[in-house]
Amino acid sequence: MSSGDSRPIAIMAVVLSLADDELVRAMQAVKALQQAPDLTGWTALGAMAQDGLGHALAYYRILAEFGSDTPDQLAWLRPIRERRNTVLWELPATGYGPDQVVRQYIYDVWDSVRLAGLATSAFLPLAERAASLQREVGYRLLQDERLLNEWATDHEGIKTLKTSIAHWLSWAGDVTRPPAPPEILEETGIWPGVLATEGQWQRQLLRFLSPYGITEVSATCPANGREGQHTHYLEPMLEEWSNGYREIWPRRGADDRERRGYFRRVTASTGSGNPHA
Numbered sequence: 001m002s003s004g005d006s007r008p009i010a011i012m013a014v015v016l017s018l019a020d021d022e023l024v025r026a027m028q029a030v031k032a033l034q035q036a037p038d039l040t041g042w043t044a045l046g047a048m049a050q051d052g053l054g055h056a057l058a059y060y061r062i063l064a065e066f067g068s069d070t071p072d073q074l075a076w077l078r079p080i081r082e083r084r085n086t087v088l089w090e091l092p093a094t095g096y097g098p099d100q101v102v103r104q105y106i107y108d109v110w111d112s113v114r115l116a117g118l119a120t121s122a123f124l125p126l127a128e129r130a131a132s133l134q135r136e137v138g139y140r141l142l143q144d145e146r147l148l149n150e151w152a153t154d155h156e157g158i159k160t161l162k163t164s165i166a167h168w169l170s171w172a173g174d175v176t177r178p179p180a181p182p183e184i185l186e187e188t189g190i191w192p193g194v195l196a197t198e199g200q201w202q203r204q205l206l207r208f209l210s211p212y213g214i215t216e217v218s219a220t221c222p223a224n225g226r227e228g229q230h231t232h233y234l235e236p237m238l239e240e241w242s243n244g245y246r247e248i249w250p251r252r253g254a255d256d257r258e259r260r261g262y263f264r265r266v267t268a269s270t271g272s273g274n275p276h277a
Contacts, residue, residue: 007188010180011123012063013084014190016074017179017226018114019059020085023075024234025107026052027241032093032100048104055133062125076242080235081228086175087221088168090233098151102164105144106205110175112137113200122189145208158212165214173221176201 029049060071068074088107093100115137118130152161176198178185185191202217209217223229 006181006184007190010184010188010190011126012068013179013226014118014185015059015062015126016082017084017086019056019063019074020083020225021089021107021111022052022056022059024085024089024237026050026056027237028089028093051136058129062129065125072245076238076245080230080238083225083228083230083234083238084179085225085230085234086172087223087225087229087231087234088172088175090225090231090237091171092233098148098157098160099164099167101144101147101151102161103168105141105148105208106165106168106172107175108137108140108144109204110201112141113197113204117191117193117197120192122192126190148208152212161212162214165209169217169219171221172219174224174226175219177224177226179226 026049029052056075057071060074063074064070069077086107088103112134115130115134119127119134121127121130148161152158178191178194180190182191182194185194205217206214223231
């Protein structure tokens with residue numbers, strides 16, 4: 001397949017990975033909010049949920065504007081094998097505390113690196129969206145680091161931080177995996193510099209973590225969500241959130257339902273159910 005033929009598939013894979021990450025991040029924030037012990041936690045997690053849902057909607061709209069399904073259909077009706085989010089966000093929420101913020105920080109560092117590259121994308125709608133979010137993600141990183149510094153003020157706090165970092169890195173191996181072949185992303189200009197992003201992510205994490213005695217970032221993962229491989233946690237979470245939309249879906253009409261065919265036609269063009277196979 002030529003780079004020209006694969007460009008729409010690569011664009012879809014990249015935008016879906018962005019949108020799906022934000023959707024699942026928001027769902028986990030809502031779950032964690034229910035366990036928050038105080039108003040500070042409620043406020044922080046509520047803002048995280050609202051931001052994540054808003055970002056997901058914006059990304060899904062990019063695809064909808066180019067002929068794909070509606071944002072709600074993309075969010076709630078796609079099967080698990082078509083989801084492109086990192087599995088980092090699939091594990092159950094742990095409340096608002098160091099453990100939750102460590103997971104958020106690992107992701108935010110990646111999101112910062114990813115958006116910096118995508119802000120120069122040749123696909124203008126994606127470049128504009130990425131550029132508009134860079135400052136917001138930078139603010140999130142400052143907040144993450146402030147909270148982690150406040151918690152890691154003694155031996156016990158540093159020990160907790162190190163344990164949490166090790167735990168979440170064992171689920172972060174797919175965070176930096178490109179959702180489409182990197183040579184296609186580079187050649188078409190969809191994601192300039194994609195091959196360098198993993199190293200940038202590791203270096204930025206170490207810049208903050210090395211004063212706490214963490215000298216290496218080694219991420220592993222039992223599944224690659226960028227290729228539609230997910231944990232058993234994702235499906236029931238999506239089913240719970242999509243129930244309301246699925247109840248009204250049959251009343252939306254046959255014409256609307258036919259739009260589902262677009263996504264299936266594009267993914268089928270690769271010869272498999274994977275849009276970046």
